[in-house]
Amino acid sequence: MTIKGDIDEIRFRNDENGYTILVLDADGEPVTCVGTFPPVSEGEFLKLEGNFVTHAKFGRQFKVESVSSSAPETADGIVRYLGSGVIKGIGPKTALAIVSHFKEKTLEVMELAPYMLARVKGISKQKAAQIGAEYSQIKQMKDAMIFLRQSGVTANMAMRIYKVYGENTVAAVKANPYKLIEDVSGIGFLTADKIAAETGIARDSEFRIRAGIIYTLNAGGEKNGNTFLPCDALAAEAAKLLGLDDTLVSGAMENLVLSGVLRNVNNGETDGLMLSSVYRAEKSAATKLVELVALANRLSVNCDEEIAEFERAENISLHATQKDAVKSAVNSGVSVITGGPGTGKTTIIKCILSVFSTQKISCLLMAPTGRAAKRLSESTGQDASTIHRALMLSPGNYGGGGEMLNAGAVIVDEFSMVDVFLLNSLLSKLREGTKLIIVGDKDQLPSVGAGNVLQDILQSDAVPVVNLTQIYRQSDESLITLNAHAINRGEMPVLSDKKSDFFFIKKTSQAEIAEEVIGLATERIPKFLKSDCSRVQVLCPMKNGLAGTNNINAMMQARLHGVKKADIDTDEQRFVIGDRVMHTANNYLLEWKKMGRWGVESGEGVFNGDTGYIEDIRSDSGEIDVLFEDGRRVTYTSDIRYQLSLAYAVTVHKSQGSEFDAVIMPIYAANYMIMTRNLLYTAITRAKKIVILVGEEYNIKKMVDNNYIAKRYSMLKNFILEAQNKYSLLYGNN
Secondary structure, three states: OEEEEEEEEEEEEOOOOOEEEEEEEEOOEEEEEEEEOOOOOOOOEEEEEEEEEEEOOOEEEEEEEEEEEEOOOOHHHHHHHHHOOOOOOOOHHHHHHHHHHHHHHHHHHHHHOHHHHHHOOOOOHHHHHHHHHHHHHHHHHHHHHHHHHHOOOOHHHHHHHHHHHHHHHHHHHHHOOOHHHHHOOOOOHHHHHHHHHHOOOOOOOHHHHHHHHHHHHHHHHHHHOOOOEEHHHHHHHHHHHHOOOHHHHHHHHHHHHHOOOEEEEEOOOOEEEEEHHHHHHHHHHHHHHHHHHHOOOOOOOOOHHHHHHHHHHHOOOOOHHHHHHHHHHHHOOEEEEEEOOOOOHHHHHHHHHHHHHHOOOOEEEEEOOHHHHHHHHHHHOOOEEEHHHHHOOOOOOOOOOOOOOOOOEEEEOOHHHOOHHHHHHHHHOOOOOOEEEEEEOOOOOOOOOOOOHHHHHHHHOOOOEEEEOOOOOOOOOOOHHHHHHHHHOOOOOOOOOOOOOEEEEEOOOHHHHHHHHHHHHHHHHHHHHOOOHHHEEEEEOOOOOOOOHHHHHHHHHHHHHOOOOOOEEOOOOEEOOOOEEEEOOOEEEEEEEEEEOOEEEEEEEEOOOOEEEEEEEEOOOOEEEEEEOOOOEEEEOOOOHHHEEEOOEEEOHHHOOOOEEEEEEEOOOOOOOOOOHHHHHHHHOOEEEEEEEEEOHHHHHHHHHOOOOOOOOOOHHHHHHHHHHHHHHHHOOO
């Protein structure tokens, strides 16, 4: 419905996201209105569309969906408008003096001839110019917001766009709406394309085709991990997205190569196209990796004595392969240690640290995620950080730059999660002579981001690799490790041992599976573990479906918090205090605070996969306070709330690098490209104490038998081999 009237009172305003609570005088009736508004002032005339709702605490309110405004037309309205403080330097007294002089033409004078304001007693020529400039800025912002709203942009998104472009918003969007994809967080091709259609951009315009090609390449990296796409596939996918003929797209692809936006590549099998920014990152990473290997100290260090001392101190005996891994790490510029669960990777890391300590070599411990870094720190007894935090990454230096890392060696755990951009950033900060030790499980799912980093390094044969196969961490009562390795070999796990830590519960339909999972996660497993459900994680193959993360999250929220009204209810999900949540994007500028050793610490940066709990929700402003697992506290305003999602259930991909006491996994028939052996293997290896699979046995068998691995198009291996050839020619084999 629609209501109209003058703004009587502004009770709350968040200038960062536009969230406003105001009272509208609608034909003499005061109406409390809440929602996202452009900058408004008391006395302004508004036309609002939305619906009346009843707030549990504040009563009847008008929830605003769209806003259009116009300047007050009467002299009394203008006095009230200017006297509200909308323009710096004009209070009620000055407002009355100005309107007394210019009457109903006051705002027209301020916009078109502000110098005339100097005719009013008390206003100098300089002040008149300042008033005119500020009024012009306010009008530009309102015009921009109206223009964006008319183009189909949501109020929150309009505020986000205006914060980027400011007074140039309308001109920038009209000139090339597709630039929004690059400049404004949260805007993809479909949103920009809709704005472009509203502003009259032709379907076959150069801007549109160029944006479609770039979007297709970026989507190939974000969704499928590709750093390039074959030319034919790129042309076909972009043409389908754009709804245009392949020949138009192919011609635009050639122009993008000539202009330097794209680069031609060949991986030995196919001709492809790669974004120049990705090309530089992947090639730079390969070159630096080869440099670390080629320029490493060639003198071999005998560390047998140090290894023996570690064995005595820990009262253990290392296997010959484990000793080889330690020696390789100590004597190589770059080395890889890979193996499944229970093969002793953590023990080897501790031994390497012990040897480095004896040799007075400083060593930094890193992992891709906060949870993985915390686990690494707990298992080794030494400080570990995320790669992002160690490098102090930000949007401006993601490709490198800044201070080099001051360390003789760097150990990176859970390396299968590292994408090509993170690899390039890390390598760009390592000094010549620094040792890089890569630790990970080659059989786990690859990184969510672009690149096939660990596999490309392994297949290049450019660095020494030790593959651990001997299982050490097991007992007569544990099946988690044994079943994980069985699955990895393509063998069915043991499902019938009722006394073990690995269980199977037969359920048929997705609805039955979901209901069983909820009962396990909220009641039975917490009771078994003698804890709350925070130590239980549901890992789903996908988001959608009755047994997907979206539905199970909603069901768990309802089971844990009842059917009470959500503290915040968005178009996509509802949030209540106490919810477990995950941050789903890399936000380098998001501020946080935490209690440290010396008091309150503060900083910036919250990253994809960070998890925590909602501490507080302020429904009036739309703000959410989240306490993350590492103690950081972050406030989410309504414009960045989309970066949060419920995390009672997460996809297996999102769980990489994490470890949970209990893992519950729904198993059901779905796309064979998703229900794969390494997805099942990755999920099981996230559990420390108990695994429960819920579904039908034949679907587990289908996953075990399905060794499908989606092909990733990447050039890291090829670039490594090129760099090796270059160094061989320059320096010989020595």
